[in-house]
Amino acid sequence: MHAVIDKAQLSPNVTRLVIEAPCIAEIRKPGQFVIVHRAPGAERIPLTIADADADRGTITLVIQAVGKSTEDLVALRPGDTIADVAGPLGKATELIDHGRAVCVGGGVGTAVVHPIALGLAARGVEVISVIGGRSKEWVIFEDELRRAGEVITCTDDGSYGRHGFVTDALRDVIEAGGVDAVYAVGPVPMMRAVAEVTRPYGVPTFASLNAIMLDGTGMCGGCRVAVGGKTLYACVDGPEFDAHQVDFRELADRLGTYREFEAHATEVAHRRRAAAQEDAADAVGGTCLIPGLATTTERQEAAAAAGDRRE
């Protein structure tokens, strides 16, 4: 069991959970991920380790709530527990050890590029982070990335920082010259666009591929990706690959495979959650104690509180 130690909302649908995982915190390296299994019967979710504190024995996970399973995960609160956290998995990032690197983070991917930026800075590499969000409230990990070097922040609507996509700012940095490597993490269209910006300049570019994963150990084939005409497995050969060699169209197609199932599961979960809220409201005479209650802990607390009021 892994206890949730701390929780924070970073943007409208992105949550940071700090969880107890001392063995993983001790040995994890930038770019590696874990597979989180919240409870028996729950889906297994791959999440890159955004940060770790070996002294406290904790790792930090940053989760975008996009479906039933991720919504269940972000509903956890300090004191709740996660059944299994397997890792660290995957290969560590190939960090350059001199010169200048640009770390590009799009949306929730900014959290994933964070340990890479810190790892590069620790080696003496000059780091420029280019991060982006739809608008100001969607920008995350800006202060954390400043610890690694300069940060250029972009928003799609111009509400904060530079107006435009991260690729616009990246192009300017690349054209100014002197960039030795680019590390990109974010939505597939962003990583594909980053690869096209750097390709004409021949700048080595790495993309962290968010393939569908099941076992995370190279056994199931779920995470297969096409790189340089070869079939590779994101969980054991990656998750980072040469972005100029990745078939992003195939990756996007495969990521869409379970969209309908996911939408259905999310709808069912929302209905159940609404019913649980109504039950709790009934139990306390029409007042819902905790809006959005979802976890076992929340339901138990609501039931206990209802019992208290009845006595």
Ligand code: NAD
């Ligand atoms: P988003 O759609 O809000 O985009 C974030 C930023 O990426 C934008 O502000 C923009 O600067 C840039 N961007 C987006 N599309 C672009 C394009 N076509 N060209 C250039 N730049 C572009 O991002 P979000 O909603 O936070 O991200 C969600 C996606 O990220 C999900 O699909 C998720 O699977 C993926 N993701 C990937 C990883 C990974 O390891 N690669 C990790 C976490 C999440």
Ligand code: FES
């Ligand atoms: Fe099963 Fe990679 S997740 S092979």
